[in-house]
Amino acid sequence: MRGAAEATFRERIARNRRNSLLLFVTFLVFVLAFGYIIGYAWVGDPAGAFFGLVIAFFAGGLSGLLSYYAGDKMVLAASRARRIEHDDAPVLFNVVEEMAIAAGLPMPKVYVIDDSAPNAFATGRDPEHASVAVTSGLLEKLDRDELQGVIAHEMSHVRNLDIRYSMLVGILVGTTVLIADFFLRSLWWGGGRRRNDQGNGQLQLILMIVALILAILAPIFARLLQLSISRQREYLADASAVELTRNPKGLADALEKIAKDQEPLEVANRATAHLYIVNPIKRFEKHSRSLFSTHPPIEERIRILRAMETGGVPQTGRDAG
């Protein structure tokens, strides 16, 4: 069965690479069109549209480049993670090294977050720039096999290029929100001078309405897209983790322990919640089957892993979309 698993993980990498490119192009077109329409609606002539286009290009481009090249450092700093070496936490460091070897990846940087809530995430645009961060609570509460399952899950995100893909999605969402917000605020402050004398007042009005609808709906759709991708890739990373450890029980036990733990993770917020192996904001996750949750229901993930355990054959869970 190893062959099938291997093929799916190659396919997954290829798909994430392809999707990343597609997303980048969509992002560019979307941001430019958004800027164009808002610029036109606001100022009321093609020069305004051009102005909007340029602003959107720079706002999107700048935030995009910044997130792509420094996003991992920003996330690690925001999570108050500190870098460790082998002697600071030998077991954690060894387990990460084991999983890097199993995945055939370079050793990522290892970080610890001082928080008693058990959780973990991985970041970095490619395997050469990857970091894995775990909370001190996770180290205390999990045994070695469970820790290995969690790290394998994170290394799978690294290997499958999930992080780059979800980072690009995040940039798309962020820029969309930024531009929409800018537009809505500008309306509030009395933007949109009408130039009826030029006879294109009606066009401007229509564009104004289109822009208004876009500014309200685009961030919601972008966010829903992001959340659905975020949920889907958790199942895939669970399946890939089993590919690495050949032991579904470790990860299943770990998820069970993390699910039972009711402590909230203080350093997590809405912007970083989707990164973690389990949603760190427990309060929002009570009824997690909603479109607005960052993670699939944890009971469902545990159920799939338990099925692999008894079935013996590692299957790729819900390998859809």
Add this chain to the structure above:
Amino acid sequence: MGTAGTIIVVAIIALIVLYVIFTYNGLVRRKNQVEEAYRQIDVQLKRRYDLIPNLLEGVKRYFKQEQQVLEEITRARAEAMKPQSPREQAQSEARLSGAIGNLFAVAENYPELRSSRVLLDFQEELASTENKISFARQHYNDSVQEYNTKIQSFPAVIFARAMGFTEREYFEAEGPERESVTVSYD
């Protein structure tokens, strides 16, 4: 007909040449991956050979009556370090793992030793190194599997052998290795 025909023929030849180039590069990449994976096993094996003398040194003063356990490890280590075929290597590594497992089992009878930092640290390092060895093998086997499948599949199979790509041998004995790891780790 003349020019159109020539264009079609040239296009087909160009496509075939391109295909062969891409396939060749893909095979080279996979072959390098297999070799890289194999080197990784060696790195981890060497790390374990280097750890063992330190462990024996740390443990020696705790038990006097168990000389044969220590000697067995030394012997198994020397045996495993000899150059040999992958199959023999796997067998002698399994013997070495067994000998180290014995040491930890015997250490249970020495409360002082059992709780000493020396033993706990080495237990973690050795268990981890054994895990690394078996994960390196797992990765090697996965790479070999991918590479072998590629050169055995049509149409690469037609010219893969002619270009010097041959099947690689798997690392056997993955099963018992993994079990000895769980025994030696507490």
